[in-house]
Amino acid sequence: MLFEDTYRTIQNASEGVFRDKGSKFIAYAYPLTDESEVKDIVFQLKKEHPKARHHCYAWRLTTDRNVFRINDDGEPSGTAGRPILNTLLSKDVTNILVVVVRYFGGILLGVPGLINAYKMATEDALAHADIIEKTVNDIYLLSFDYLQMNDVMRVIKEEELSPSNQSFDLQCAMEIAIRKSELNKVLGKIEKIEGVQTKYLKTI
Missing domain, CATH: 3.30.230.30 (Impact, N-terminal domain)
Structure with a gap:
């Protein structure tokens, strides 16, 4: 590492x-x-x-x-x-x-x-x-269409992520903390979902 x-x-x-x-x-x-x-x-x-x-x-x-x-x-x-x-x-x-x-x-x-x-x-x-x-985590903002909700939530559940600052409307957004060592794996799964945008916010 x-x-x-x-x-x-x-x-x-x-x-x-x-x-x-x-x-x-x-x-x-x-x-x-x-x-x-x-x-x-x-x-x-x-x-x-x-x-x-x-x-x-x-x-x-x-x-x-x-x-x-x-x-x-x-x-x-x-x-x-x-x-x-x-x-x-x-x-x-x-x-x-x-x-x-x-x-x-x-x-x-x-x-x-x-x-x-x-x-x-x-x-x-x-x-x-x-x-x-504590683990070193990167915080990412996810933005996606309401129709992608199930796919996004499936990844979040599989990877045991804790979303925060969630807003659900026709266009949804949430922040997730991803452990640094898991970053490529988790982002890879999320980016496979069509129409999901990810934006790096900060490391904590």
Whole structure:
């Protein structure tokens, strides 16, 4: 196989905490499907923790190790977002956002202390999470005439696909998620049905 067909992520949001010299680091881990979700989550945490000194984060999307973003939010460069990200990479989880909220305890921890604190808080949040394996799926939009409905539904049933965003009228449309490794087989069957149009939307 030329690509990774599965990835590890977390089922639900989870929390972890680490304390050092009076400073408290609270890590919040969230499943993530799109970068656009990050802003709202960070905004919400800032509202919940207005007295916290820093809200640092890192996220990863897809199985590509190069798709990530880190934010030190005022901590010395490389001491917050990077250790959070490195923990996600070492635990091999993706489609995930971890935000660590820091309450300053009055004593400076120094660079090694900060790196350790952000790492430990992240590890604790992941230890409390349900880590699950998911398949890499391509989402396709199918458009077809109502008369083709039975043929389309037969393939969907045979291949155990889950359609979403369905609209049935004279002209029908639905989105289906196809596992990457099954792509050629499933699309081959669908494209044999006369009058069905397929359009690639995105990979999740």
